[in-house]
Amino acid sequence: MRRIALTISYDGTLYGGWQRQQNAPTIQETIENAIEKLFGEKVVVMGSGRTDAGVHAVGQIGVFDLEHTIPCDRLVLALNANLPDDIRILLAKETKADFNPQFDAKKKTYHYTFYDGTIMPPHLRLYAVPTEYQTNWDLVEETLHCFEGTMDFKACCASGSAALTSVKGTVRTIYEAKLIRNEKEKLYTISICGNGFLYNMVRIIAGTVLEVGKGALPIEAVKKALVDGDRAGLGQTAPAKGLTLYSVEYEEM
Amino acid sequence: MRRIALTISYDGTLYGGWQRQQNAPTIQETIENAIEKLFGEKVVVMGSGRTDAGVHAVGQIGVFDLEHTIPCDRLVLALNANLPDDIRILLAKETKADFNPQFDAKKKTYHYTFYDGTIMPPHLRLYAVPTEYQTNWDLVEETLHCFEGTMDFKACCASGSAALTSVKGTVRTIYEAKLIRNEKEKLYTISICGNGFLYNMVRIIAGTVLEVGKGALPIEAVKKALVDGDRAGLGQTAPAKGLTLYSVEYEEM
Numbered sequence: 001m002r003r004i005a006l007t008i009s010y011d012g013t014l015y016g017g018w019q020r021q022q023n024a025p026t027i028q029e030t031i032e033n034a035i036e037k038l039f040g041e042k043v044v045v046m047g048s049g050r051t052d053a054g055v056h057a058v059g060q061i062g063v064f065d066l067e068h069t070i071p072c073d074r075l076v077l078a079l080n081a082n083l084p085d086d087i088r089i090l091l092a093k094e095t096k097a098d099f100n101p102q103f104d105a106k107k108k109t110y111h112y113t114f115y116d117g118t119i120m121p122p123h124l125r126l127y128a129v130p131t132e133y134q135t136n137w138d139l140v141e142e143t144l145h146c147f148e149g150t151m152d153f154k155a156c157c158a159s160g161s162a163a164l165t166s167v168k169g170t171v172r173t174i175y176e177a178k179l180i181r182n183e184k185e186k187l188y189t190i191s192i193c194g195n196g197f198l199y200n201m202v203r204i205i206a207g208t209v210l211e212v213g214k215g216a217l218p219i220e221a222v223k224k225a226l227v228d229g230d231r232a233g234l235g236q237t238a239p240a241k242g243l244t245l246y247s248v249e250y251e252e253m
Numbered sequence: 254m255r256r257i258a259l260t261i262s263y264d265g266t267l268y269g270g271w272q273r274q275q276n277a278p279t280i281q282e283t284i285e286n287a288i289e290k291l292f293g294e295k296v297v298v299m300g301s302g303r304t305d306a307g308v309h310a311v312g313q314i315g316v317f318d319l320e321h322t323i324p325c326d327r328l329v330l331a332l333n334a335n336l337p338d339d340i341r342i343l344l345a346k347e348t349k350a351d352f353n354p355q356f357d358a359k360k361k362t363y364h365y366t367f368y369d370g371t372i373m374p375p376h377l378r379l380y381a382v383p384t385e386y387q388t389n390w391d392l393v394e395e396t397l398h399c400f401e402g403t404m405d406f407k408a409c410c411a412s413g414s415a416a417l418t419s420v421k422g423t424v425r426t427i428y429e430a431k432l433i434r435n436e437k438e439k440l441y442t443i444s445i446c447g448n449g450f451l452y453n454m455v456r457i458i459a460g461t462v463l464e465v466g467k468g469a470l471p472i473e474a475v476k477k478a479l480v481d482g483d484r485a486g487l488g489q490t491a492p493a494k495g496l497t498l499y500s501v502e503y504e505e506m
Binding site (some may be wrong): 009010011056058076080085086087088089090119120121122123125126127 | 262309340
């Protein structure tokens with residue numbers, strides 16, 4: 001039995017998120033079904049974390065145990081030949097028997113993309129969220145830095161989330177929160193790298209910095225809400241389709 | 254009554270092409286229905302040309318006559334609010350009563366996009382075609398220049414096309430056929446600008462230059478097929494999804 005780590009890219013548009021559920025097709029289930037079809041083995045593919053319905057990934061990590069001895073490079077080809085083209089396996093790698101893609105993750109990076117033009121180009125409609133108003137991107141960038149550091153991110157957590165009452169709590173470290181500007185295509189991508197994220201955290205940060213950039217929320221109110229742990233003091237949760245799980249880093253994989 | 258010219262962008266994935274037909278939803282029909290819903294006027298939207306099922310557009314031109322006096326900027330907003338988000342009206346402009354988007358077109362530019370990596374990124378899957386093998390892009394570029402100039406493009410026309418027996422014939426002028434390289438994203442876009450195109454012409458050119466770039470077809474064979482008007486001497490017709498009608502130019506619109 002080998003433990004195999006997959007690097008997975010997907011367009012989440014047509015899925016009910018990563019995690020297997022009753023009411024919608026999911027990324028996890030689709031990959032598990034392809035593995036069962038190929039090798040006759042029922043496996044569970046553990047993700048580095050869930051992604052919500054409509055959220056995309058460039059570098060999700062999924063781990064499972066396989067009896068079959070197919071080499072990893074051929075496994076990639078076989079899986080891609082048996083998956084829909086909105087899910088692609090980029091890499092397969094044999095890893096330690098106790099490797100856990102969620103608990104062993106050291107850093108995760110999410111991207112959140114806004115489109116800052118007046119009319120959303122059709123080919124971007126599933127991957128970017130329109131700003132709808134003139135946005136001050138320098139101010140967005142400045143606001144992003146408020147989220148950097150180790151602090152209690154209770155204000156950036158969807159109400160009802162398990163983290164609010166869990167032993168682990170709501171303290172996280174954000175190593176970097178920056179803005180990537182593609183002015184030619186009017187795409188502005190927020191890139192946030194941290195040691196862990198609360199439920200909806202990146203979408204709450206994205207919604208908040210955009211409101212500041214549009215002049216709808218003062219940056220001082222954001223700083224205060226972070227100190228107070230006050231979700232209501234931040235902006236709205238931005239839509240799922242703008243979010244991409246960009247990469248997950250491990251000390252060893 | 255005013256004649257109005259629309260600049261239209263669309264993702265053709267879910268449509269049976271531009272032109273109204275029985276068996277599938279089309280771009281033309283979808284826009285005509287939105288106009289009828291908004292203004293109660295049954296109109297025909299004439300395109301600058303048909304695009305096939307799965308073909309996209311960035312700057313298709315569609316023209317229709319409207320009794321309603323809505324200003325053009327408000328017409329854009331109203332149409333976009335009543336169209337699915339894979340069709341966007343970029344501009345509306347009042348034009349001459351006898352303006353014909355097909356016959357008055359002076360230049361059209363098509364783009365055809367290849368992805369030159371080993372695994373197609375999910376977010377590009379509907380807009381780019383995988384090369385599947387190592388491609389010599391310098392050779393692709395050199396081959397593209399063979400298609401520049403005024404000549405009989407009979408070899409670049411799908412068999413059975415009306416152009417083969419029409420009075421207008423198969424002579425066209427290609428002003429420019431060039432390669433746009435985006436090496437970071439492994440996207441290679443063929444851009445072809447001409448005074449008119451035969452049925453499947455750009456897809457046949459794209460399929461041909463790719464085969465040359467892969468070493469499957471000698472450039473001399475391409476030159477000979479063009480002189481001989483021999484469709485069989487060129488490459489396969491490349492898939493629809495890589496093709497985008499990029500722009501249509503008029504002396505006056």
